[in-house]
Amino acid sequence: MxxxxxxxxxxxxxxxxxxxxxxxxxxxxxxxxxxxxxxxRKRDTKPEVTLRKAVHRLGLRFRLQRKVAPRCTADFVLPRHRVAVFVDGCFWHGCPDHSPEEFRGPNAALWEEKIETNRERDRRNTTQAAEAGWIVVRIWECEIRRNVEEAAQRVAETTGSNEAPRRRRPAMPK
Known part of the structure; x- marks a missing residue:
């Protein structure tokens, strides 16, 4: 029963x-x-929002939290160019420069396992998105903190286009 x-x-x-x-x-x-x-937070983190604003200033338009493959959601995508952007937090995704080399304290082994599982999922998601025809851009939180404009430029270069930013239509005369 x-x-x-x-x-x-x-x-x-x-x-x-x-x-x-x-x-x-x-x-x-x-x-x-x-x-x-x-x-x-799982979405709209400070590094993610900061990068999105910089990408928007470059004139690129995007969609948030879009599924690019089964069980794989990008932080934001540029659908016109088939670019999927993932913003990885240094701690949670195991940044080679900033992630702790060794965990201490309660549940240290479980933390190490958790971070390694996140890394494996990141690799799997990158592969699946690429197989689905997306260009994958992964940006570390520390890269955004160091120079957000450079990180945004990396996203823009991936689009392969030199299109000018969209201009708003002039206001209608009254």
Whole structure:
């Protein structure tokens, strides 16, 4: 007989189980600091918004959070040029320059596994998007902090076009 997940948890006597069916100690983030990190934004992060503004100033138009392959959503895409842009946070995606070499403290092994899983997913998403016909641009958060205009120029160069920015139509005379 089929039982709901909450009933199965109750019957199993697992009062401290999460919705995903894991016990509290199995969670990869079990500290107060981890609670803070779990609330991090998944979209519209500060580096992402900063880059989008710079790309927009270059006259390029884009769409946000578009699926470019199965289970693969780009931060923003330039559909006209088939360019998918991913903005990778240094910590969460394991930046070679800024990611911790070694995790310490509670759940260190789980953090390392989490970051490595993110890296694998990034590689898989890049491959899938490229196979679907998209040009993939990955930009690290630190690149945006260092020089956002240079990062935006990298996106613009990928489009392969030298088109002038779109101009707004003049206002109608009254």
């Amino acid at each position: 089929w039982h709901s997940p909450s009933r199965r948890r109750r019957e199993a006597g697992a009062a401290n189980m999460t919705r995903a069916g894991r016990t509290q100690d199995q969670r990869w983030v079990a500290t107060a600091e981890g609670e803070h990190l779990r609330g991090r």
